Amino acid sequence: MSEQWSHNVHYHPLVLDSVPEGCDAALDVGCGDGTLVRALASRAKRATGIDRSRTMIRQARRASYQYDNVSYVDSDFVDFAAKARDGSYGFISSVAALHHMDFDSTLTAMGRMLAPGGRLVLVGLARHHTPLDWARDIAAIPVHRFLARRHGGITEPPEVPVKDPIMTWDEVRQGAQRQLPGVQYRRLLLWRYALTWDKPVPTFSG
Template sequence: MEEYWNHNAHYHPLVLDALPPGCATALDIGCGEGLLARRLAQRVPSVTGVDLSGEMIARARATGPSSLTFARADFRDPAHEALPAGGFDFVSAVAVVHHVDFSEAVEALDRLLAPGGRLVIIGLARNRTPLDWLLSAAAVPAARLRARRHGGETVPPGMPVQTPTMTWSTVRHTAHRLLPGSRFRRHLLWRYSLTWSKPAV
């Protein structure tokens, strides 16, 4: 399963476009079977992917390339050898942070990021207002059209599913508090992006 499309993979180009100049080390949190990590490796010399699922890590290792490093790990674990503090110029987390406590996740991601590095989160949130539900409904035909263009939507077997508990507005306000200067954008296909550049000093 080298290439496929789904609502998460749809935003991989956004993640790749956020790579900082001269990026030498990248970490993909919740890498699954490694699609985004493989795409990052085409631009970044050293890429690590971590996931809690041993099954997913085995699949990621099977699809290579050998230059990639994959490890079964909880990104919140400061003692894991694959997750050195400040060890990465770029950290991505696609459809991950809604599985855990948001504040705890952000604190861990900040710890992993090198000074001057960049963080990109692609996340999910819960609808609460009538506008939220209207925007979600408007995404249905757009998602169907994009899936048709890509030969259908593919979800790798074994991928965990978790219903988000934080609302869109709560995510935005919490992110701005925890990551001053971060940029929050709500996107059409039921996702938001959060981009933050860590101060160099």
């Protein structure tokens, strides 16, 4: 468990538990201060974090000096993905960053960068659209208060960029199913969703 706590950090174990056995290379998109990347370093041979905030990347590098299998890239994901080889990573994650990027093109790029048999896990935010969405909000409040009190409050680096999500929960689910056939969508309690997708391994007949 990290020394800090937030709704995003709360779901880091969900991401970490999804890393495939024997993962060679893991990538965390929108890595912030590198908390999740450092945890991924114990589950994969190599862990890379990418973030377009130079301030965040500087913080991540300072906190990761003792890790010899961790690296960080100061870049916009679009530029990074354009240079990345197909199938470069056995695991790709992103927590609370997808709504800062173009949804369709980002999922397409992540799918291309993922190795056959690799896994993609995204935890994200979406926009309320129905009465059920607001009802879920109310149900989460007691849990939020309990966890925040237990962890001494919510801690987020002050430089983290904030943006309201544009896509609704249904739009996220439908868009993910369109871009990544077979993707699993889960609505999480603390105002998040999770997308999990295993890239198919090609089968050859002959």
